Amino acid sequence: MTDPLRLGIAGLGTVGVGVVKIVQQHADLLTARSGRPVTISAVSARSREKDRGVDISGYDWEDDPVALAKREDVDLLVELMGGEDGPAKAATEAAIAAGKDVVTANKAMLAHHGQAMAEAAEDAGRVIRFEAAVAGGIPVVKALTEGLAGNRITRVMGVMNGTCNYILTRMQSAGLSYDEVFEEANQLGFLEADPNLDVGGIDAGHKLALLSAIAYGTQVDFGGVALEGIGQVTIEDINQAAELGFRIKLLGVARLSGRGLEQRMTPCLVPANSPIGQLEGGTNMVVLEGDSVDQIVLRGPGAGEGPTASAVMADVLDIARGIRVSTFGQPARSLVAANRAAVATAAPYYLRLALRDKPGALAKVAAVLSDCGISIDRMRQRSHGGEDAPVLIVTHKTAAPSLQEALEALPRTDVVTGHPVALRIEDV
Ligand SMILES: NC(=O)c1ccc[n+]([C@@H]2O[C@H](COP(=O)([O-])OP(=O)(O)OC[C@H]3O[C@@H](n4cnc5c(N)ncnc54)[C@H](OP(=O)(O)O)[C@@H]3O)[C@@H](O)[C@H]2O)c1
Numbered sequence: 001m002t003d004p005l006r007l008g009i010a011g012l013g014t015v016g017v018g019v020v021k022i023v024q025q026h027a028d029l030l031t032a033r034s035g036r037p038v039t040i041s042a043v044s045a046r047s048r049e050k051d052r053g054v055d056i057s058g059y060d061w062e063d064d065p066v067a068l069a070k071r072e073d074v075d076l077l078v079e080l081m082g083g084e085d086g087p088a089k090a091a092t093e094a095a096i097a098a099g100k101d102v103v104t105a106n107k108a109m110l111a112h113h114g115q116a117m118a119e120a121a122e123d124a125g126r127v128i129r130f131e132a133a134v135a136g137g138i139p140v141v142k143a144l145t146e147g148l149a150g151n152r153i154t155r156v157m158g159v160m161n162g163t164c165n166y167i168l169t170r171m172q173s174a175g176l177s178y179d180e181v182f183e184e185a186n187q188l189g190f191l192e193a194d195p196n197l198d199v200g201g202i203d204a205g206h207k208l209a210l211l212s213a214i215a216y217g218t219q220v221d222f223g224g225v226a227l228e229g230i231g232q233v234t235i236e237d238i239n240q241a242a243e244l245g246f247r248i249k250l251l252g253v254a255r256l257s258g259r260g261l262e263q264r265m266t267p268c269l270v271p272a273n274s275p276i277g278q279l280e281g282g283t284n285m286v287v288l289e290g291d292s293v294d295q296i297v298l299r300g301p302g303a304g305e306g307p308t309a310s311a312v313m314a315d316v317l318d319i320a321r322g323i324r325v326s327t328f329g330q331p332a333r334s335l336v337a338a339n340r341a342a343v344a345t346a347a348p349y350y351l352r353l354a355l356r357d358k359p360g361a362l363a364k365v366a367a368v369l370s371d372c373g374i375s376i377d378r379m380r381q382r383s384h385g386g387e388d389a390p391v392l393i394v395t396h397k398t399a400a401p402s403l404q405e406a407l408e409a410l411p412r413t414d415v416v417t418g419h420p421v422a423l424r425i426e427d428v
Helices: 014-025 027-034 065-070 087-095 108-124 140-147 163-173 176-186 202-216 237-243 305-321 361-370 400-412
Strands: 007-012 038-044 060-062 076-079 103-104 153-159 225-227 246-257 262-269 285-288 292-302 348-356 376-381 386-395 416-425
Touching: 007 014, 007 087, 007 305, 007 416, 014 027, 014 076, 014 305, 027 225, 027 305, 027 386, 038 065, 060 065, 065 076, 065 087, 065 153, 065 202, 065 305, 076 140, 076 305, 087 103, 087 108, 087 400, 103 108, 103 305, 108 400, 140 202, 140 292, 153 202, 153 361, 163 176, 163 237, 163 246, 163 285, 202 225, 202 246, 202 262, 202 400, 237 246, 237 348, 237 386, 237 416, 361 376, 400 416
Parallel strands: 007 038, 007 076, 038 060, 076 103, 225 262, 262 416
Antiparallel strands: 153 246, 153 285, 246 262, 285 292, 348 386, 348 416, 376 386
Protein backbone atom coordinates (compact mmCIF):
# COMPACT_ATOMS: atom_id res chain seq x y z
CA MET A 1 0.00 0.00 0.00
CA THR A 2 1.31 3.49 -0.86
CA ASP A 3 1.89 6.06 1.84
CA PRO A 4 -1.24 7.67 3.25
CA LEU A 5 -2.01 11.33 2.62
CA ARG A 6 -1.98 12.76 6.13
CA LEU A 7 -4.23 15.74 6.84
CA GLY A 8 -4.03 18.44 9.47
CA ILE A 9 -7.44 20.07 9.83
CA ALA A 10 -7.51 23.64 11.18
CA GLY A 11 -11.09 24.57 12.07
CA LEU A 12 -13.73 22.14 13.33
CA GLY A 13 -16.87 24.16 12.72
CA THR A 14 -19.57 23.42 10.17
CA VAL A 15 -17.19 22.52 7.34
CA GLY A 16 -14.36 21.00 9.40
CA VAL A 17 -16.72 18.55 11.09
CA GLY A 18 -18.15 17.66 7.68
CA VAL A 19 -14.67 16.83 6.43
CA VAL A 20 -13.89 14.68 9.47
CA LYS A 21 -17.13 12.76 8.87
CA ILE A 22 -16.30 12.05 5.22
CA VAL A 23 -12.77 10.89 6.09
CA GLN A 24 -14.18 8.58 8.76
CA GLN A 25 -17.23 7.30 6.90
CA HIS A 26 -15.75 6.91 3.44
CA ALA A 27 -12.24 5.69 4.25
CA ASP A 28 -12.50 2.71 1.88
CA LEU A 29 -13.98 4.71 -0.95
CA LEU A 30 -11.33 7.44 -0.62
CA THR A 31 -8.54 4.83 -0.66
CA ALA A 32 -10.05 3.05 -3.65
CA ARG A 33 -10.40 6.27 -5.61
CA SER A 34 -7.03 7.81 -4.86
CA GLY A 35 -4.99 4.64 -4.49
CA ARG A 36 -3.81 5.59 -1.00
CA PRO A 37 -5.42 6.03 2.42
CA VAL A 38 -6.45 9.54 3.47
CA THR A 39 -5.89 9.95 7.20
CA ILE A 40 -6.07 12.74 9.78
CA SER A 41 -2.99 13.25 11.96
CA ALA A 42 -4.05 16.27 13.98
CA VAL A 43 -6.74 18.91 14.33
CA SER A 44 -6.99 22.43 15.70
CA ALA A 45 -9.81 24.75 16.81
CA ARG A 46 -10.29 27.34 19.53
CA SER A 47 -11.97 25.21 22.15
CA ARG A 48 -10.64 21.75 22.92
CA GLU A 49 -13.58 20.95 25.19
CA LYS A 50 -16.43 21.62 22.75
CA ASP A 51 -18.49 18.57 21.79
CA ARG A 52 -18.40 18.55 18.00
CA GLY A 53 -20.60 15.53 17.43
CA VAL A 54 -17.74 13.52 15.91
CA ASP A 55 -15.05 11.44 17.54
CA ILE A 56 -11.75 13.29 17.31
CA SER A 57 -10.06 11.39 20.15
CA GLY A 58 -7.86 9.50 17.69
CA TYR A 59 -6.21 12.69 16.41
CA ASP A 60 -3.58 14.84 18.06
CA TRP A 61 -4.77 18.26 19.16
CA GLU A 62 -2.95 21.53 18.49
CA ASP A 63 -4.08 24.78 20.09
CA ASP A 64 -2.10 26.72 17.53
CA PRO A 65 -3.05 26.21 13.85
CA VAL A 66 0.44 27.36 12.80
CA ALA A 67 1.98 24.54 14.85
CA LEU A 68 -0.48 22.17 13.19
CA ALA A 69 0.60 23.38 9.75
CA LYS A 70 4.26 22.71 10.55
CA ARG A 71 3.87 19.18 11.95
CA GLU A 72 6.07 16.48 10.46
CA ASP A 73 3.14 14.09 10.20
CA VAL A 74 0.95 16.52 8.21
CA ASP A 75 1.29 16.44 4.41
CA LEU A 76 -1.69 18.67 3.65
CA LEU A 77 -3.19 21.52 5.68
CA VAL A 78 -6.98 21.75 5.39
CA GLU A 79 -7.73 25.35 6.41
CA LEU A 80 -11.35 25.71 7.55
CA MET A 81 -11.19 28.52 10.11
CA GLY A 82 -12.18 31.41 7.85
CA GLY A 83 -11.22 35.07 8.01
CA GLU A 84 -9.27 37.18 5.60
CA ASP A 85 -6.18 37.44 7.81
CA GLY A 86 -5.40 36.15 11.29
CA PRO A 87 -4.88 32.44 11.96
CA ALA A 88 -6.08 31.29 8.53
CA LYS A 89 -3.47 33.34 6.71
CA ALA A 90 -0.74 32.57 9.24
CA ALA A 91 -1.39 28.81 9.07
CA THR A 92 -1.61 28.78 5.27
CA GLU A 93 1.67 30.66 4.93
CA ALA A 94 3.32 28.42 7.53
CA ALA A 95 2.16 25.30 5.69
CA ILE A 96 3.56 26.51 2.37
CA ALA A 97 6.84 27.52 4.01
CA ALA A 98 7.04 24.05 5.57
CA GLY A 99 6.51 22.40 2.18
CA LYS A 100 2.87 21.31 2.56
CA ASP A 101 -0.04 21.63 0.18
CA VAL A 102 -3.14 23.53 1.32
CA VAL A 103 -6.86 23.02 0.71
CA THR A 104 -9.09 25.85 1.90
CA ALA A 105 -12.72 26.98 1.75
CA ASN A 106 -11.71 30.54 2.55
CA LYS A 107 -12.80 32.94 -0.21
CA ALA A 108 -12.11 36.06 1.83
CA MET A 109 -8.46 35.11 2.35
CA LEU A 110 -7.90 34.17 -1.29
CA ALA A 111 -9.76 37.19 -2.67
CA HIS A 112 -7.26 39.40 -0.81
CA HIS A 113 -4.09 37.31 -0.69
CA GLY A 114 -4.65 34.63 -3.35
CA GLN A 115 -2.07 35.92 -5.80
CA ALA A 116 0.76 36.16 -3.27
CA MET A 117 -0.18 32.83 -1.72
CA ALA A 118 -0.37 31.04 -5.09
CA GLU A 119 3.04 32.45 -6.07
CA ALA A 120 4.58 31.36 -2.78
CA ALA A 121 3.06 27.90 -3.11
CA GLU A 122 4.27 27.43 -6.67
CA ASP A 123 7.76 28.71 -5.81
CA ALA A 124 7.85 26.03 -3.13
CA GLY A 125 6.48 23.37 -5.49
CA ARG A 126 3.21 23.14 -3.54
CA VAL A 127 -0.43 23.78 -4.45
CA ILE A 128 -3.33 25.65 -2.87
CA ARG A 129 -6.76 24.46 -3.95
CA PHE A 130 -10.11 26.08 -3.11
CA GLU A 131 -13.09 24.33 -4.69
CA ALA A 132 -15.18 24.79 -1.52
CA ALA A 133 -14.62 28.55 -1.48
CA VAL A 134 -16.92 29.18 -4.46
CA ALA A 135 -20.55 28.04 -4.56
CA GLY A 136 -20.17 25.36 -1.85
CA GLY A 137 -20.90 21.92 -3.24
CA ILE A 138 -20.94 22.95 -6.91
CA PRO A 139 -17.70 21.83 -8.62
CA VAL A 140 -17.31 25.13 -10.44
CA VAL A 141 -13.57 25.65 -9.93
CA LYS A 142 -12.95 22.23 -11.43
CA ALA A 143 -15.36 22.97 -14.28
CA LEU A 144 -13.48 26.16 -15.17
CA THR A 145 -9.89 25.00 -14.62
CA GLU A 146 -10.31 21.55 -16.14
CA GLY A 147 -13.59 20.82 -17.88
CA LEU A 148 -13.60 24.06 -19.87
CA ALA A 149 -9.83 24.50 -20.19
CA GLY A 150 -10.08 24.37 -23.99
CA ASN A 151 -12.44 27.35 -24.20
CA ARG A 152 -11.97 31.06 -24.31
CA ILE A 153 -14.41 32.02 -21.56
CA THR A 154 -16.82 34.68 -22.74
CA ARG A 155 -18.85 35.24 -19.60
CA VAL A 156 -19.14 33.97 -16.04
CA MET A 157 -22.39 34.55 -14.18
CA GLY A 158 -23.61 33.39 -10.86
CA VAL A 159 -26.01 33.58 -7.98
CA MET A 160 -23.47 32.67 -5.35
CA ASN A 161 -24.86 33.82 -2.03
CA GLY A 162 -27.68 31.58 -0.88
CA THR A 163 -28.74 33.97 1.88
CA CYS A 164 -29.38 36.80 -0.59
CA ASN A 165 -31.30 34.51 -2.91
CA TYR A 166 -33.32 33.24 0.04
CA ILE A 167 -34.16 36.82 1.07
CA LEU A 168 -35.14 37.92 -2.44
CA THR A 169 -37.27 34.86 -3.23
CA ARG A 170 -38.91 34.92 0.20
CA MET A 171 -39.78 38.62 -0.19
CA GLN A 172 -41.55 37.74 -3.42
CA SER A 173 -43.35 34.58 -2.27
CA ALA A 174 -44.50 36.00 1.08
CA GLY A 175 -44.94 39.62 0.00
CA LEU A 176 -42.71 40.75 2.87
CA SER A 177 -40.38 43.73 3.08
CA TYR A 178 -36.60 43.43 3.01
CA ASP A 179 -36.37 44.28 6.71
CA GLU A 180 -38.91 41.61 7.67
CA VAL A 181 -37.17 38.85 5.71
CA PHE A 182 -33.73 40.01 6.86
CA GLU A 183 -34.90 39.51 10.45
CA GLU A 184 -36.34 36.12 9.58
CA ALA A 185 -33.04 35.04 7.98
CA ASN A 186 -31.23 36.25 11.06
CA GLN A 187 -33.47 34.17 13.35
CA LEU A 188 -32.86 31.12 11.16
CA GLY A 189 -29.09 31.60 11.50
CA PHE A 190 -28.62 32.19 7.76
CA LEU A 191 -26.55 35.35 8.12
CA GLU A 192 -22.81 35.67 8.70
CA ALA A 193 -21.72 37.27 11.99
CA ASP A 194 -21.20 40.41 9.89
CA PRO A 195 -24.38 40.37 7.75
CA ASN A 196 -22.89 42.87 5.32
CA LEU A 197 -20.67 40.07 4.02
CA ASP A 198 -23.89 38.47 2.73
CA VAL A 199 -26.37 41.24 1.97
CA GLY A 200 -23.68 43.74 0.96
CA GLY A 201 -22.56 41.35 -1.79
CA ILE A 202 -19.01 41.07 -0.39
CA ASP A 203 -19.00 37.29 0.05
CA ALA A 204 -20.40 36.73 -3.45
CA GLY A 205 -17.98 39.36 -4.80
CA HIS A 206 -15.05 37.41 -3.34
CA LYS A 207 -16.26 34.31 -5.18
CA LEU A 208 -16.70 36.15 -8.46
CA ALA A 209 -13.18 37.60 -8.23
CA LEU A 210 -11.75 34.10 -7.79
CA LEU A 211 -13.67 32.74 -10.78
CA SER A 212 -12.63 35.71 -12.94
CA ALA A 213 -8.97 34.98 -12.26
CA ILE A 214 -9.36 31.43 -13.54
CA ALA A 215 -11.59 32.40 -16.46
CA TYR A 216 -9.44 35.24 -17.78
CA GLY A 217 -5.91 34.49 -16.58
CA THR A 218 -5.86 37.66 -14.51
CA GLN A 219 -4.63 38.26 -10.98
CA VAL A 220 -7.49 38.21 -8.48
CA ASP A 221 -8.92 41.72 -8.46
CA PHE A 222 -11.57 41.90 -5.77
CA GLY A 223 -11.16 45.70 -5.69
CA GLY A 224 -12.32 45.76 -9.31
CA VAL A 225 -15.69 44.16 -8.53
CA ALA A 226 -18.50 46.74 -8.72
CA LEU A 227 -20.39 45.80 -5.56
CA GLU A 228 -23.94 46.63 -4.63
CA GLY A 229 -25.89 44.70 -2.03
CA ILE A 230 -29.59 43.88 -1.84
CA GLY A 231 -30.46 46.29 0.99
CA GLN A 232 -32.08 48.78 -1.41
CA VAL A 233 -34.27 46.20 -3.19
CA THR A 234 -37.89 46.86 -2.29
CA ILE A 235 -40.89 44.57 -2.42
CA GLU A 236 -42.37 47.10 -4.82
CA ASP A 237 -39.56 46.57 -7.32
CA ILE A 238 -39.77 42.80 -6.90
CA ASN A 239 -43.50 42.93 -7.67
CA GLN A 240 -43.17 45.36 -10.56
CA ALA A 241 -40.33 43.33 -12.07
CA ALA A 242 -42.48 40.20 -11.78
CA GLU A 243 -45.31 41.89 -13.66
CA LEU A 244 -42.88 42.70 -16.43
CA GLY A 245 -41.72 39.05 -16.57
CA PHE A 246 -38.51 39.39 -14.54
CA ARG A 247 -37.02 38.31 -11.22
CA ILE A 248 -34.51 40.32 -9.19
CA LYS A 249 -31.32 38.45 -8.28
CA LEU A 250 -28.00 39.39 -6.72
CA LEU A 251 -26.12 38.45 -9.85
CA GLY A 252 -22.40 38.24 -10.43
CA VAL A 253 -21.18 38.85 -13.94
CA ALA A 254 -17.58 38.77 -15.18
CA ARG A 255 -16.67 39.44 -18.76
CA LEU A 256 -13.43 40.32 -20.55
CA SER A 257 -13.65 42.40 -23.69
CA GLY A 258 -11.45 44.79 -25.63
CA ARG A 259 -12.48 47.40 -23.07
CA GLY A 260 -11.05 45.38 -20.21
CA LEU A 261 -12.29 43.17 -17.39
CA GLU A 262 -15.76 43.90 -16.10
CA GLN A 263 -16.80 42.37 -12.78
CA ARG A 264 -20.12 43.18 -11.18
CA MET A 265 -22.02 41.80 -8.20
CA THR A 266 -25.24 43.77 -8.20
CA PRO A 267 -29.01 43.30 -8.04
CA CYS A 268 -30.18 42.69 -11.62
CA LEU A 269 -33.36 41.77 -13.38
CA VAL A 270 -33.28 38.46 -15.24
CA PRO A 271 -36.06 36.84 -17.27
CA ALA A 272 -38.37 34.91 -14.92
CA ASN A 273 -38.30 31.85 -17.17
CA SER A 274 -34.47 31.65 -17.39
CA PRO A 275 -32.61 29.08 -15.24
CA ILE A 276 -31.33 31.88 -12.99
CA GLY A 277 -34.79 33.47 -12.82
CA GLN A 278 -36.22 30.19 -11.59
CA LEU A 279 -33.64 29.70 -8.85
CA GLU A 280 -35.43 29.59 -5.50
CA GLY A 281 -34.25 29.80 -1.90
CA GLY A 282 -30.67 29.21 -0.80
CA THR A 283 -29.57 27.28 -3.88
CA ASN A 284 -26.65 28.59 -5.96
CA MET A 285 -26.23 28.67 -9.72
CA VAL A 286 -23.22 29.37 -11.88
CA VAL A 287 -23.47 29.87 -15.63
CA LEU A 288 -20.26 29.52 -17.64
CA GLU A 289 -20.01 30.50 -21.28
CA GLY A 290 -17.15 29.52 -23.58
CA ASP A 291 -16.50 29.97 -27.26
CA SER A 292 -16.66 26.23 -27.96
CA VAL A 293 -18.99 24.86 -25.31
CA ASP A 294 -21.54 27.69 -25.57
CA GLN A 295 -23.23 27.68 -22.16
CA ILE A 296 -23.27 25.34 -19.19
CA VAL A 297 -25.40 25.77 -16.10
CA LEU A 298 -24.36 24.39 -12.73
CA ARG A 299 -26.87 24.36 -9.90
CA GLY A 300 -26.61 23.06 -6.37
CA PRO A 301 -26.21 23.76 -2.67
CA GLY A 302 -23.92 26.71 -2.07
CA ALA A 303 -23.29 26.08 1.61
CA GLY A 304 -23.78 23.71 4.52
CA GLU A 305 -21.78 20.98 6.17
CA GLY A 306 -22.14 18.18 3.62
CA PRO A 307 -21.94 20.15 0.36
CA THR A 308 -18.96 22.24 1.44
CA ALA A 309 -17.09 19.25 2.87
CA SER A 310 -17.80 17.40 -0.39
CA ALA A 311 -15.98 20.15 -2.30
CA VAL A 312 -13.07 20.16 0.17
CA MET A 313 -12.67 16.42 -0.32
CA ALA A 314 -12.59 16.78 -4.10
CA ASP A 315 -9.43 18.88 -3.70
CA VAL A 316 -8.00 16.51 -1.10
CA LEU A 317 -8.49 13.56 -3.44
CA ASP A 318 -6.89 15.37 -6.36
CA ILE A 319 -3.80 15.90 -4.24
CA ALA A 320 -3.90 12.28 -3.03
CA ARG A 321 -4.03 11.17 -6.67
CA GLY A 322 -1.08 13.37 -7.59
CA ILE A 323 -3.19 15.79 -9.65
CA ARG A 324 -1.62 19.18 -9.08
CA VAL A 325 -3.46 21.91 -10.94
CA SER A 326 -2.23 25.50 -10.40
CA THR A 327 -4.39 27.48 -7.98
CA PHE A 328 -5.90 29.66 -10.71
CA GLY A 329 -5.59 27.16 -13.55
CA GLN A 330 -2.25 28.45 -14.87
CA PRO A 331 1.06 29.29 -13.18
CA ALA A 332 0.46 32.18 -10.78
CA ARG A 333 3.33 34.25 -12.18
CA SER A 334 1.79 34.06 -15.66
CA LEU A 335 -1.44 35.74 -14.49
CA VAL A 336 -1.60 39.33 -15.71
CA ALA A 337 -2.83 42.32 -13.73
CA ALA A 338 -6.50 42.89 -14.50
CA ASN A 339 -7.14 45.84 -16.79
CA ARG A 340 -10.43 47.13 -15.42
CA ALA A 341 -13.11 48.17 -17.91
CA ALA A 342 -13.89 51.84 -17.31
CA VAL A 343 -17.64 51.42 -17.90
CA ALA A 344 -20.05 48.51 -17.85
CA THR A 345 -21.24 46.96 -21.11
CA ALA A 346 -24.44 48.57 -22.39
CA ALA A 347 -27.61 46.82 -21.22
CA PRO A 348 -31.33 47.42 -20.98
CA TYR A 349 -32.44 48.93 -17.68
CA TYR A 350 -35.55 48.86 -15.53
CA LEU A 351 -36.44 52.32 -14.23
CA ARG A 352 -39.04 53.14 -11.61
CA LEU A 353 -40.00 56.74 -11.08
CA ALA A 354 -42.59 58.57 -9.03
CA LEU A 355 -44.25 61.10 -11.29
CA ARG A 356 -46.35 64.13 -10.34
CA ASP A 357 -49.83 63.67 -11.73
CA LYS A 358 -49.93 66.60 -14.10
CA PRO A 359 -50.40 66.98 -17.84
CA GLY A 360 -47.29 66.45 -19.95
CA ALA A 361 -45.35 64.74 -17.15
CA LEU A 362 -44.70 61.56 -19.12
CA ALA A 363 -43.63 63.58 -22.16
CA LYS A 364 -41.06 65.43 -20.01
CA VAL A 365 -39.60 62.13 -18.80
CA ALA A 366 -39.44 60.80 -22.36
CA ALA A 367 -37.69 64.00 -23.45
CA VAL A 368 -35.03 63.72 -20.71
CA LEU A 369 -34.35 60.11 -21.63
CA SER A 370 -34.17 60.98 -25.30
CA ASP A 371 -31.75 63.86 -24.59
CA CYS A 372 -29.52 61.35 -22.79
CA GLY A 373 -29.62 59.02 -25.78
CA ILE A 374 -31.87 56.47 -24.07
CA SER A 375 -34.65 54.85 -26.04
CA ILE A 376 -37.68 53.34 -24.36
CA ASP A 377 -38.72 49.76 -24.99
CA ARG A 378 -41.76 49.69 -22.70
CA MET A 379 -43.39 52.20 -20.39
CA ARG A 380 -46.18 51.56 -17.93
CA GLN A 381 -47.97 53.94 -15.62
CA ARG A 382 -49.56 52.32 -12.59
CA SER A 383 -52.97 53.26 -11.26
CA HIS A 384 -52.59 55.22 -8.04
CA GLY A 385 -54.52 56.81 -5.27
CA GLY A 386 -52.16 59.58 -4.25
CA GLU A 387 -50.50 62.54 -5.90
CA ASP A 388 -47.53 60.66 -7.36
CA ALA A 389 -47.97 58.04 -10.05
CA PRO A 390 -45.46 55.19 -10.19
CA VAL A 391 -44.07 54.81 -13.69
CA LEU A 392 -42.11 51.80 -14.92
CA ILE A 393 -39.81 52.01 -17.90
CA VAL A 394 -37.80 49.30 -19.63
CA THR A 395 -35.14 50.84 -21.82
CA HIS A 396 -33.43 49.46 -24.87
CA LYS A 397 -29.69 48.83 -24.51
CA THR A 398 -28.23 51.84 -22.75
CA ALA A 399 -24.66 52.85 -22.07
CA ALA A 400 -23.96 53.23 -18.35
CA PRO A 401 -22.85 56.91 -18.63
CA SER A 402 -26.11 57.78 -20.43
CA LEU A 403 -28.09 56.13 -17.67
CA GLN A 404 -26.13 58.06 -15.06
CA GLU A 405 -26.81 61.31 -16.86
CA ALA A 406 -30.54 60.54 -16.96
CA LEU A 407 -30.63 59.58 -13.27
CA GLU A 408 -29.13 62.97 -12.43
CA ALA A 409 -31.35 64.91 -14.82
CA LEU A 410 -34.72 63.33 -13.97
CA PRO A 411 -34.99 64.60 -10.37
CA ARG A 412 -34.17 68.11 -11.64
CA THR A 413 -37.42 68.19 -13.63
CA ASP A 414 -40.55 69.47 -11.90
CA VAL A 415 -42.40 66.20 -12.57
CA VAL A 416 -40.23 63.50 -10.97
CA THR A 417 -40.34 63.22 -7.19
CA GLY A 418 -37.67 61.41 -5.16
CA HIS A 419 -34.88 59.42 -6.74
CA PRO A 420 -35.53 57.05 -9.63
CA VAL A 421 -34.66 53.38 -9.10
CA ALA A 422 -32.56 51.86 -11.88
CA LEU A 423 -31.70 48.16 -12.15
CA ARG A 424 -29.76 46.53 -14.94
CA ILE A 425 -31.46 43.81 -16.97
CA GLU A 426 -28.99 41.02 -17.67
CA ASP A 427 -29.40 38.88 -20.73
CA VAL A 428 -28.99 35.35 -19.32
N1 LIG B 1 -20.43 27.05 6.44
C1 LIG B 1 -20.55 26.96 5.11
O1 LIG B 1 -21.60 26.53 4.61
C2 LIG B 1 -19.43 27.38 4.23
C3 LIG B 1 -19.60 27.29 2.83
C4 LIG B 1 -18.54 27.62 1.99
C5 LIG B 1 -17.35 28.07 2.53
N2 LIG B 1 -17.22 28.19 3.90
C6 LIG B 1 -15.95 28.67 4.42
O2 LIG B 1 -15.38 27.63 5.22
C7 LIG B 1 -14.63 28.21 6.28
C8 LIG B 1 -15.14 27.64 7.60
O3 LIG B 1 -16.51 27.97 7.73
P1 LIG B 1 -17.42 27.32 8.88
O4 LIG B 1 -18.82 27.68 8.52
O5 LIG B 1 -17.07 25.91 9.10
O6 LIG B 1 -16.97 28.19 10.13
P2 LIG B 1 -17.31 27.96 11.66
O7 LIG B 1 -18.43 26.99 11.80
O8 LIG B 1 -17.42 29.30 12.28
O9 LIG B 1 -15.99 27.23 12.20
C9 LIG B 1 -14.77 27.89 12.30
C10 LIG B 1 -13.82 26.97 13.04
O10 LIG B 1 -12.54 27.60 13.11
C11 LIG B 1 -12.08 27.53 14.45
N3 LIG B 1 -11.25 28.70 14.73
C12 LIG B 1 -11.58 30.00 14.64
N4 LIG B 1 -10.55 30.76 15.00
C13 LIG B 1 -9.55 29.92 15.35
C14 LIG B 1 -8.24 30.10 15.83
N5 LIG B 1 -7.76 31.31 16.08
N6 LIG B 1 -7.50 29.01 16.08
C15 LIG B 1 -7.98 27.77 15.86
N7 LIG B 1 -9.22 27.54 15.41
C16 LIG B 1 -9.99 28.59 15.16
C17 LIG B 1 -13.32 27.53 15.31
O11 LIG B 1 -13.01 26.95 16.57
P3 LIG B 1 -14.15 26.70 17.70
O12 LIG B 1 -15.11 25.70 17.10
O13 LIG B 1 -13.41 26.12 18.85
O14 LIG B 1 -14.77 28.03 17.97
C18 LIG B 1 -14.25 26.66 14.46
O15 LIG B 1 -14.03 25.31 14.73
C19 LIG B 1 -14.78 29.72 6.12
O16 LIG B 1 -13.70 30.22 5.35
C20 LIG B 1 -16.07 29.86 5.33
O17 LIG B 1 -16.12 31.06 4.58
C21 LIG B 1 -18.22 27.84 4.73
